[in-house]
Amino acid sequence: xxxxxxxxxxxxxxxxxxxxxxxxxxxxxxxxxxxxxxxxxxxxxxxxxxxxxxxxxxxxxxxxxxxxxxxxxxxxxxxxxxxxxxxxxxxxxxxxxxxxxxxxxxxxxxxxxxxxxxxxxxxxxxxxxxxxxxxxxxxxxxxxxxxxxxxxxxxxxxxxxxxxxxxxxxxx
Amino acid sequence: xxxxxxxxxxxxxxxxxxxxxxxxxxxxxxxxxxxxxxxxxxxxxxxxxxxxxxxxxxxxxxxxxxxxxxxxxxxxxxxxxxxxxxxxxxxxxxxxxxxxxxxxxxxxxxxxxxxxxxxxxxxxxxxxxxxxxxxxxxxxxxxxxxxxxxxxxxxxxxxxxxxxxxxxxxxxxxxxxxxxxxxxxxxxxxxxxxxxxxxxxxxxxxxxxxxxxxxxxxxxxxxxxxxxxxxxxxxxxxxxxxxxxxxxxxxxxxxxxxxxxxxxxxxxxx
Numbered sequence: 001x002x003x004x005x006x007x008x009x010x011x012x013x014x015x016x017x018x019x020x021x022x023x024x025x026x027x028x029x030x031x032x033x034x035x036x037x038x039x040x041x042x043x044x045x046x047x048x049x050x051x052x053x054x055x056x057x058x059x060x061x062x063x064x065x066x067x068x069x070x071x072x073x074x075x076x077x078x079x080x081x082x083x084x085x086x087x088x089x090x091x092x093x094x095x096x097x098x099x100x101x102x103x104x105x106x107x108x109x110x111x112x113x114x115x116x117x118x119x120x121x122x123x124x125x126x127x128x129x130x131x132x133x134x135x136x137x138x139x140x141x142x143x144x145x146x147x148x149x150x151x152x153x154x155x156x157x158x159x160x161x162x163x164x165x166x167x168x169x170x171x172x
Numbered sequence: 173x174x175x176x177x178x179x180x181x182x183x184x185x186x187x188x189x190x191x192x193x194x195x196x197x198x199x200x201x202x203x204x205x206x207x208x209x210x211x212x213x214x215x216x217x218x219x220x221x222x223x224x225x226x227x228x229x230x231x232x233x234x235x236x237x238x239x240x241x242x243x244x245x246x247x248x249x250x251x252x253x254x255x256x257x258x259x260x261x262x263x264x265x266x267x268x269x270x271x272x273x274x275x276x277x278x279x280x281x282x283x284x285x286x287x288x289x290x291x292x293x294x295x296x297x298x299x300x301x302x303x304x305x306x307x308x309x310x311x312x313x314x315x316x317x318x319x320x321x322x323x324x325x326x327x328x329x330x331x332x333x334x335x336x337x338x339x340x341x342x343x344x345x346x347x348x349x350x351x352x353x354x355x356x357x358x359x360x361x362x363x364x365x366x367x368x369x370x371x372x373x374x375x376x377x378x379x380x381x382x383x384x385x386x387x388x389x390x391x392x393x394x395x396x397x398x399x400x401x402x403x404x405x406x407x408x409x410x411x412x413x414x415x416x417x418x419x420x421x422x423x424x425x426x427x428x429x430x431x432x433x434x435x436x437x438x439x440x441x442x
Contacts, residue, residue: 006199006202006203006206013202014199017195017198017199017202021193021195021198021199022193022195025193026183026184026187026193029187030183035187035189035192035193036192037303039192039193039198040301041303042198043202044301044302044303044304046202047202047205047206050202050206051206070304073304074303077306078306102176102179102180105176105180106180106183106184109180109181109184110184110188110193113184113185113188114190121190125185125188128181128185129185129186129188159181160177163177
């Protein structure tokens with residue numbers, strides 16, 4: 001079991017992971033459209049920084065630039081056609097600087113969804129992500145439409161609160 | 173600002189999966205690769221495999237062909253005849269070449285351009301992770317491209333290529349055709365001669381596997397076996413360590429051997 005903190009070249013990698021791992025992953029997902037590949041890319045960037053990086057002045061910007069470059073390189077090489085994903089489902093492309101800001105918000109939302117009570121999250125995803133109606137969800141889970149509504153309102157409230165939180169560690 | 177919130181939420185919901193983007197797990201993985209202390213099994217495993225491969229090269233029953241003349245210009249071909257051959261590629265990726273099968277790659281090309289190997293017959297792969305350089309296997313019927321994962325390609329039958337993924341993710345296509353499918357851990361698929369599109373089977377339980385343990389703590393051993401065979405293995409005794417190598421053995425066989433060797437009792441839950 002490792003006990004030591006991962007520090008090198010004045011960078012505390014434990015803290016880097018806590019603060020930036022999720023936002024960087026979500027940022028990468030905007031480019032590569034795949035969660036696993038995004039995670040791999042962020043791991044590789046951080047590994048490269050550990051192995052080769054010297055002193056870095058503006059760490060956050062540096063990391064975002066690295067992740068963006070890796071993501072674009074990945075896209076250049078791979079014309080991956082994932083049968084499960086339809087481009088028309090997704091939002092239109094945004095400029096990079098905005099993506100950077102949004103990634104922090106998105107990381108908070110992801111953390112907030114993780115923190116939802118099990119059933120609440122389930123109902124929330126079935127409706128918001130999978131597009132099921134309140135009635136369909138109620139039938140599927142054997143609960144009342146009223147309960148479905150409660151769950152969804154609660155989820156929305158908690159997610160919005162999570163976004164506004166001043167201290168949000170993306171520790172999952 | 174609400175419109176942006178809506179956009180972000182829609183984006184997050186589209187990709188949200190419980191258990192993904194796990195910061196703790198990612199940090200653990202990072203420590204594992206770069207920290208000074210590690211659980212003992214991963215890094216040494218590669219050295220042990222290289223040792224095994226070197227030994228197998230000397231033992232009879234296998235044939236190692238190395239072409240360096242002008243015609244072949246640095247191509248390396250490995251052929252297994254009667255027994256499986258384990259070989260470590262230049263980037264530490266590992267292959268297990270089953271009997272009557274072969275693997276061929278260009279040394280300089282592999283090191284500097286693309287990690288590409290040609291396959292005949294049946295080969296198991298354990299590919300070293302490198303998101304910048306995808307690993308490609310070219311068979312007679314199928315083409316498999318991966319980032320870092322463990323999988324097996326079986327083209328022994330002339331008409332059908334079987335691909336089975338143990339961990340990670342691969343992109344499988346019929347040779348010469350652009351349509352591809354993505355296979356994840358536990359999934360398998362076929363490429364049938366004459367059909368343009370691979371057929372996906374969905375998640376299947378693994379029956380046999382290859383494992384190498386080098387002074388690995390028993391809990392880690394059970395963790396790895398549990399993940400591969402999709403079961404839950406437990407043992408009261410957590411202090412024992414295992415040094416063993418299992419080749420194409422079923423879970424029950426492996427459990428029996430571990431129980432005998434370490435004198436412990438292992439509990440299996442589906």
